[in-house]
């Protein structure tokens with residue numbers, strides 16, 4: 001079979017994970033990332049159940065575990081710091097609220113990039129300006145003016161995916177705002193955090209602190225209800241203003257946390273939103289990760305969905321001998337229920353956090369909820385793809 005050239009946009013989690021599997025299956029991969037380098041930052045992201053299986057299949061278990069935050073668990077506290085509830089990371093086989101495999105997003109991105117950088121072509125500060133597909137390929141014009149032709153193009157460019165807008169229709173058609181805004185940034189650990197996360201929730205708002213591998217620092221996490229969200233995701237000054245306004249008077253350690261806002265090296269604020277599309281592919285163009293099926297940070301599953309999706313997308317495409325219609329359809333069929341379960345958990349979590357005395361969250365049916373968690377953590381079967389090329393020995397680990 002002749003060379004298969006795949007263009008992937010986005011080098012965070014989904015993009016490098018897909019590059020890994022595509023290279024192993026024999027494709028020639030180019031990853032373009034619009035940021036000038038690998039983006040640091042982000043809070044801890046979790047891998048549970050089937051996502052841990054994919055990390056093992058990638059041969060990256062040791063690297064990912066070495067990058068873990070080693071968080072022991074978490075405390076929910078009252079405004080005066082009194083502990084109301086405690087949960088441990090080693091509960092539920094390490095797949096609980098705080099997972100045993102918990103890594104800072106930027107650190108996981110670095111592990112995935114390091115494992116693929118010698119096998120895939122990475123181009124930073126680059127993005128697609130235009131693409132035109134025909135039955136045999138896709139002609140891509142980059143913002144730099146360069147033109148290249150690929151067999152397949154995959155958008156792994158996140159919640160605000162430009163590729164999705166270009167090919168699948170405007171952002172508003174596919175992004176569902178869940179009525180909440182979430183912010184993360186690094187602060188000095190002047191709060192005495194010792195391996196345990198702390199959260200304070202009240203009246204729909206929440207503030208929390210998460211330990212990180214560097215004991216002198218911590219990650220602050222703040223959220224508040226927001227029926228609408230109209231601020232551009234690139235307007236950092238407006239985002240900081242909104243955060244200060246909305247968290248004013250919340251009490252607990254919030255004022256001390258906000259005092260570090262202007263010095264934060266890695267401020268991230270975004271609407272809590274999900275992406276819902278009937279199809280994650282049009283012709284030779286497909287979507288992966290948050291671009292295709294964001295379940296929102298409140299699902300705690302964005303990373304798992306990206307990793308598992310990368311395994312299945314590359315596997316199904318290679319198993320179909322790179323026939324886009326068959327490969328993309330197989331990927332979507334295998335992922336569908338896993339995505340639906342995690343999106344449902346994301347919505348339930350938002351309802352729980354934004355519940356107030358007047359509007360309490362509905363009580364879930366425990367039997368249904370247990371089955372839902374099993375679907376969300378256990379995920380789809382991972383076919384071995386026997387007979388499909390796998391250059392694991394020679395190519396990226």
Ligand SMILES: Cc1cc2nc3c(=O)[nH]c(=O)nc-3n(C[C@H](O)[C@H](O)[C@H](O)COP(=O)(O)OP(=O)(O)OC[C@H]3O[C@@H](n4cnc5c(N)ncnc54)[C@H](O)[C@@H]3O)c2cc1C
Nearest residue numbers: 010012013014033034042043127157158162289290297302
């Ligand atoms: C800087 C950053 C911080 C984050 N922090 C958190 C967090 O604290 N908590 C949380 O739950 N989730 C966070 N996320 C989202 C989380 O990483 C994802 O939910 C999940 O890991 C799935 O990843 P993804 O690769 O699909 O999307 P993302 O992680 O969103 O990555 C998308 C990538 O595509 C790049 N990109 C965007 N547009 C283009 C374009 N036009 N061309 C080329 N590249 C493009 C982006 O720069 C980014 O690197 C963060 C994402 C980023 C980028």
